[in-house]
Amino acid sequence: MKIYDWHIAPNPRRLHIYVAEKGLNIPLVEVGTDKLTLSDEYKAKYPHAMVPMLELDDGTCIGEAMAIARYLEALYPDPPLFGTDPKDRAIVDMWEKRVNEEGMLAASELFRNTAPTFADRGLPGSAEPIPQIPELTKRALERMNRFFNKFDGQLADKPFVAGERYTVADITTLCAIDFGKWTDLDIPEDCKNLRRWYDDVSARPSAKV
Numbered sequence: 001m002k003i004y005d006w007h008i009a010p011n012p013r014r015l016h017i018y019v020a021e022k023g024l025n026i027p028l029v030e031v032g033t034d035k036l037t038l039s040d041e042y043k044a045k046y047p048h049a050m051v052p053m054l055e056l057d058d059g060t061c062i063g064e065a066m067a068i069a070r071y072l073e074a075l076y077p078d079p080p081l082f083g084t085d086p087k088d089r090a091i092v093d094m095w096e097k098r099v100n101e102e103g104m105l106a107a108s109e110l111f112r113n114t115a116p117t118f119a120d121r122g123l124p125g126s127a128e129p130i131p132q133i134p135e136l137t138k139r140a141l142e143r144m145n146r147f148f149n150k151f152d153g154q155l156a157d158k159p160f161v162a163g164e165r166y167t168v169a170d171i172t173t174l175c176a177i178d179f180g181k182w183t184d185l186d187i188p189e190d191c192k193n194l195r196r197w198y199d200d201v202s203a204r205p206s207a208k209v
Helices: 010-022 040-045 065-075 086-112 136-154 168-183 192-202
Strands: 002-005 028-030 053-055 061-063
Touching: 002 010, 010 065, 010 086, 010 168, 053 065, 061 065, 065 168, 086 136, 086 168, 136 168, 136 192, 168 192
Parallel strands: 002 028
Antiparallel strands: 002 053, 053 061
16 A cells, blocks of 8 residues: 655645554655645546545555544554544544644635635635635634634643543644644744643654654
8 A cells, every 4th residue: 555645735744643653664655746736647546636645455545634544543553543442532533523623624724815825726625726715814813723722721631632642633733733833823822731732742753754
C-alpha cells in the first residue's frame, strides 16, 4: 500500500503524525505541485481530488485522514491511538470530531477566504472556481476563538485532549492550531492550559515529521 500525499497540507499532516506515532513505514507519493494545486494525474486517478489517500495493493482507494488511520489502527493496534475500550474509544471519537468541526474546519474557512493563492478555491476538492467570501473571515475568527477557549477548559485537569493518553484527538488538535498559524492566528495568551499542552505535544518526535 501507499499514501498519496501533499506534504505541506494540514490533513495529510494528521496522517503523517499518526503513522510516525505507530512507527510504520508506508511509502508516500507526493501529488502537490509548485502551483499549490494537486497534480492533474492524481485528480484523474482520484476525482474526489483531496488528500491524503491510501491505495491498497488491490487498488482500493481510501480517502480522509481519520478513515485511513482507523484502517491502519485495525491492522496495527499498538500503541492504541483511538482508545482502549468502548468507553475510551467513544470519548476519543467525540473529542476528535469536535476539534475537526470546531478547529480544523474553522481554520480552513479562515485560510480559504483570505489567502490570495486560494482566491478561486473557496472549497476543497472542487473542479469549478469557488470565490472567496470575505464576510466569512469574521465568523471563522469567532469560531477559532470558541475552539481555543473550549479546549483550554478541557485541558485544565487533563494531560491530553481525551484524557490520560495521547490519541488522534491530540493529533487533530495540534494540526488545527498549526493550520490557524497559516493566517497568523495563535493560541491566546490567557489559554494557559492549551499552551502548556501545545508545547508538550509539539515536542514529540512525531510532530516534526
